[in-house]
Amino acid sequence: MKNKIIYKADSRGHADHGWLKSFHTFSFANYRNNDRVHFGVLRVLNDDYVAPGMGFGTHPHENMEIISIPLSGSLEHRDSMGNGEVIKAEEIQAMSAGTGVQHSEFNPDENQASQFLQIWVFPNQLNVQPRYQQIGLSKKDRHNQWDQILSPNPEDKGVWIYQNAWFHRADLDQDKSLSYSLKDRANGIFLFVLEGSISIDEVELGRRDAIGFSNEPDFTIHALQNSEVLLMEIPMELPSYLK
Template identity: 45%
Template sequence: MEKVLHPENERGYNDIGWLKAKFSFSFGPYYNPEKTHFGALRVLNDDIIGKGKGFGMHPHDNMEIITIVLEGALEHKDSMGNKGIIKAGEVQVMSAGTGVYHSEYNPSHTENTSSLQIWVFPKEENITPRYDQKSFTDAIKPNELVTLISPAKNGDSLWINQDATFSIGEFEPGKQVQYEIKSRGNGIYLFLLEGSVNIDGTTLNKRDALGVYDTDYITIETVAQSRLLILEVPM
């Protein structure tokens, strides 16, 4: 098993007033040659978006873009004609493919929005752009992992154009969670949203991350009430 630790306090940071962003990987004004990607995982931005503010129309291509709203909501519009609100507990996926424009705004004038934007390199380039969105609020149960993203088009999770699986779960202290790699040769990037856990002698606290590869599984021991986000991606 190979491991790479990304402590919370070593993430990149940018504050432009309406947007306070922390970067797990090189992005925008933050560049670290040792943190450009983890396998196919290219971006993991932890954003706080101010009331009524957001990102205007801008382009993307050949990237799988996943947005997870943690608190508040985001209003989405794109050049494919999609328009809607993504609320806390919902996940949005967008295959940029041959090219797409989109905007994201916090529609509230009373509260900030907390969201994660995740980019994954695609399995196949230049596909027709596509959009999907799903609520997982009712699917999340204590001490269970729920699959948000998968390569399977089964309706229970959201599909992306890559052999990647994203899972989330909330666990009580003293639990042991074993996660088995779904696709041979993939690695795991565990981003701890809340709490404290131990993995093979490495302790993670809130917003710490651990990349693990060259293994078939990991065992996570929860030290405190914890919320896990597990991103399994090709290496």
């Protein structure tokens, strides 16, 4: 396996604001690590905990693909496009910020905390019309198999974004192996272990560990115990506007 980078869970940046506890795989807010600014077009992977009844006030974004994946609890989303939705576990949300959008996110439940992944991807084109999308997911679709939850194509399964990327989830039983072949052989892979532990190319990864690699068109992961994983296939070359 070439160009391999391992991201251990305990090496991530951490912010504790009381109501918000966040782990940052890449530089974000007050966490700065010049060796961890992005992986290919993957710019942000935040593992967030939001206390009951708390949340993020209205704030702006532009020219970024923003994906939210709740792991437990719920988030209420409101934006300047007129959307007002509650997103829950077993759903995924994608927002193309494009020319500019303002939004807020807060936990509407007064009793249960919300845990979710906040993911930012550099888009492959600038100043698109802002858009919002939210769909449901099904655990049975990812039991011991890859379930596509994001792609570049509006007609395909999952949400879509302005980037040549594909995201998949899988829930693996212990000792199950699962292979994957790149949709685009020029892409790389960022694999994030949500729960459990897996091995890939003799590397063992535990809960919230991750690995990024490229130049590996086909590979296999093996579950060392019951495990949940998020696979992100993404372009490794940054868009021309960032060069």
